[in-house]
Amino acid sequence: MIQQRLLDVAVREFGAKGLDGASTRSIAAQAGAAMSSITYHYGSKEGLYLAAADYVAGQLGGVADDDRLGAAIEAGDSAEARRCVHLLLGGLLARMFEGQADNWALFIMREQMNPTEAFERIYAGPMGRNADALVDLICVVAGTKDRRAAQLAAIALFGQVLIVKAGRATCHKILERETLGRDIIQSYSDHVAANTDTILDRMIAEREEQA
Amino acid sequence: MIQQRLLDVAVREFGAKGLDGASTRSIAAQAGAAMSSITYHYGSKEGLYLAAADYVAGQLGGVADDDRLGAAIEAGDSAEARRCVHLLLGGLLARMFEGQADNWALFIMREQMNPTEAFERIYAGPMGRNADALVDLICVVAGTKDRRAAQLAAIALFGQVLIVKAGRATCHKILERETLGRDIIQSYSDHVAANTDTILDRMIAEREEQA
DNA sequence: GTCTATACTACGATAGAC
DNA sequence: GTCTATCGTAGTATAGAC
Known part of the structure; x- marks a missing residue:
């Protein structure tokens, strides 16, 4: 299918060089x-750029079971909500390390820095739903109605995930490796999970203090 | 000074459009x-691109007092080292919100995603020194010789800072604001500082358990 | 639906006037 | 040291053959 091949190449080329930098000649040739x-x-x-954005947005789904997340939020089940936070962040982190991730991650990073209409279309999909779910889940876990605090926590937690792509080169420098093996990826996932629990516990403690 | 104006515009244009996407005609005209x-x-x-990279690298210095950081590491003073961690992360976070930050931050983000020779030159400057210092400081605070654990912690901590730029558009969506006022910036800084302390405390507790 | 051919604009680099 | 003029290449878009 020629359209599928065009989209695959377009995501990679637009991600690497941006809308202006990429050339239709090169995309078509590849x-x-x-x-x-x-x-x-x-x-x-x-038009191809926006089509590539929609294609990217669609590939961001399925990182966690949306129904399970929604049920945990609806039920206000703190323990289950915490498990869902781990599912969501762990799933996102795993996605960051998948082979094809560079293509679409670069595309999204670029849109983050200089948002165009394409970012609205991407965020309207699974990406925005994941973000909303994370905030809601944190509210349930912490048992708080302070939504602003949950939003700030969600941003910080997501930052721990994002950096492995957004700061990939720096991560390699810090870890003194040119590639990240499975052992390091597992270690970092464990570290992020432990940080997440510690942060959630602190939010619970702060809420109980105020009460 | 024409060279200074060229560098200022070049950082902005290369940051926004990349080496290929930006045009020398446009840079010169601006x-x-x-x-x-x-x-x-x-x-x-x-040549202009590399000069812009050097210019960016130079502007990353002075985020924290290097001598004070070095002294804390050298002395192995845990309490002072913790203060230095806060100084470093807080200083970096403040830089992320400074007005001119968009220009050089975009430049560095782009190099992170697709590193060229320019990234080596940037990392060889204050950026790399800050990263090394953070790892060393965490080792002192946690009282550990497990350098790998300190590296992972440094990455996670730095992720909380980086996301406000690398995921700026998503942060705005999550916080339901189109711009971030001083109150929100202060709230996020406080949240990150609290997270940092909680994480460092956990690392200390884990080390004491093993002993 | 996919190709070739072409029109027109913009690009980076260079030469030479001042 | 800065400018204008120009060359060769590559860009997007379009028209038309098949």
């Missing part, structure tokens, strides 16, 4: 198609 | 100079 096929299928370079 | 002045001063587009 996909084994004529440049005019992009115009035919997507109208223009921008 | 700096109020002829395009050939880039060739004259920097030899080529790549």
Whole structure:
């Protein structure tokens, strides 16, 4: 399928070089198609960019069982909500280390730094649902109605996940490795999980202090 | 000074569009100079890019008092080392919110995702020194010789700082704000500081358990 | 639906006037 | 040291053959 090949290459090229930097000639050539096929299928370079954004957004789903997350939030089950926080963050972290992650992660990073219409479309999908769920889950775990505190905690927790991609080169320098093996990935996942529990415990303790 | 104006614009343009995406014509025009002045001063587009990288690297210094950090590490003073960790992370976080930060932060983010020679030059400066100092400080605070654990902790801690830039658009969505006011910035700084203390305390407890 | 051919613009680099 | 002029290449978009 020529459209599928175009999208795969487009995500990689737009991610690596941005909308301006990537060229339709190069994308078409790598996909084994004529440049005019992009115009035919997507109208223009921008059309292909937005199509690539939608494609990326769709691939962000399934990181955790949305139904289970929703049920835990609905039920207000603190213990189950904590398990869901770990499922969500662990799932996201695992995604960051998957082989194809570089392609779409670069695309999203770029949109984060300089958001265009494409970011709205990406965030409207599974990405935004994951973010909302994390905030809701933290509220349930901490037993707090202080949503702002839960939002701040969600950002900090997500930062621990994001850095392995957004600061990949620095991580390699700090760990003195050019590639990260399974043992290090597992160690970091364990460390993040432990941090998460510690932070959630502190939020619970702070809430009980105030009460 | 025409070279200074060229560097300022170059950092912004290369950060926003990358080496390929940015154009020397546009950079020169915004700096109020002829395009050939880039060739004259920097030899080529790549030369200007590397000069911009060096300029960015230099601006990352002074986030914390290097002498004080070094002294705390040298002395093995746990309490002072913890204060230094807060100084370093707090200083970095404050830098992330400074007005001009977008320009150089975008430049560095881009290099993180797709490192070139420019990243080596940036990391060889204050950025790498800050990273090394953070790992050393954590070792002192936790009283551990498990350097790998300190490295993982440093990455997680730094992730909490990085996300406000690398995931800026998502932060705005989560906090339901289009801009982040001083009150929210202060709240997040406090949250990160509290997380940092909690994590360091846990590392100390884990070390004492093993002993 | 996919290709080739082409029009037009913008790019980086260089030469030479001042 | 800064400018204008120009060269060769590569960019997007479009038209039209098949």
